[in-house]
Amino acid sequence: MVRLIRSLLWALLMLAGLSAAEAAEPPVLLVAHPGVDTRQLTRDTTRAIFAMRQRTWPDGQAVRVFVxxxxxxxxARFAKEQLAVYPHQLQLAWDRMVFSGTGQAPNRVTTQVEMRERIASTPGALGYLEREYLDDRVQVITMD
Structure with missing residues (x-):
């Protein structure tokens, strides 16, 4: 019985495109500055924001993207799991905008601690964190 359950779980993971190691990882959550009025975004809108094609929140406030x-x-997990793109695809989109002069790349941070600090202190900021890095200085944005 245990073997059957493991086999079924493995098959479900493979259908979802995840390895067992990826499935065991904690989720990566979309987070924003607490002053952002938006509480929920679609995957398409989130993808457009992180690709730097959409530069404002639905209420018109400027989005400051951190990655x-x-x-x-x-x-890599955020890009694949939440945006359904590979990190190199995002980089290509950013490079194209920067080199063509039509846009800019997102703000880079080196750690999740720095991500949390920058999002908490930057109006309109959007980024991502694992649950263990959340605190009351940032808000979670749900994706539908």
């Missing part, structure tokens, strides 16, 4: 380095495991 971890491309090789950071939390950045």
């Amino acid at each position: 971890l380095p491309n090789d950071h495991p939390v950045h």
Whole structure:
């Protein structure tokens, strides 16, 4: 019976495109400055914001996007799990905008602690954190 359950779980993980190691990782949550009025975003809107194509929140406030380095495991998980893109695809979009002069890349931070501090202190900020890094200085934005 245990083997059957493990086999079914493995099959579900493979169908979802996740390895067992990825499934065991804590979720990466979308977080914003506490002054942001938006509480929920669609995946498409979130993807447009992180691709730097949408520069304002739905209420018109400017979005300040913060990301971890491309090789950071939390950045890779956020891109794949929440945005359904690979980190290199985001980088290509940012490079294209910067080199063409039509936009700018997001603000980079080196750690999740720095991410939390910058989001908490920057009006309109948006980023992502694992649950253990959350505190009352940032708010979680749900994705539908």
